[in-house]
Amino acid sequence: MVMGSTFKEKSLWIQLITLSLVFGGYFLSLDYTITASLPSNLIPHFIWLIVVLVVLNILGHVVAAAFNKPENEDERDRLIELKATRIKAMLLAAGMLMAILASLKLQNVFLIVNLLILFLAISEVSEKAVQIFYYRNGM
Numbered sequence: 001m002v003m004g005s006t007f008k009e010k011s012l013w014i015q016l017i018t019l020s021l022v023f024g025g026y027f028l029s030l031d032y033t034i035t036a037s038l039p040s041n042l043i044p045h046f047i048w049l050i051v052v053l054v055v056l057n058i059l060g061h062v063v064a065a066a067f068n069k070p071e072n073e074d075e076r077d078r079l080i081e082l083k084a085t086r087i088k089a090m091l092l093a094a095g096m097l098m099a100i101l102a103s104l105k106l107q108n109v110f111l112i113v114n115l116l117i118l119f120l121a122i123s124e125v126s127e128k129a130v131q132i133f134y135y136r137n138g139m
Helices: 007-029 042-067 075-105 109-137
Strands: none
Touching: 007 042, 007 109, 075 109
């Protein structure tokens, strides 16, 4: 993060980093040898993941707000968000299609669910990265 960046940019960096850390840790900690249905501890594990993600985002935004005052959103912000959301939607649709096609071949519910979560995480991280790119390189 650049010290001279706006609150919006810092917010995007916080979201990008927390999403990457939390979902990266989630996917690194999975036991991919599970061949049966969903393990019983997956739901509490996923709830814990979401709680950690929310807490890290809140803490990051509190620190960012201490150094920058949030600005009002303008037309440029909305345009950047729309362009990034379009890219996110295309990535998510492609990922869902791949997961559906994989479900025809794989008979492992655990892998299919995590494949869906992976594509969701990739689309979210990509959206934040595209927004940061547009803010840094002008729009």
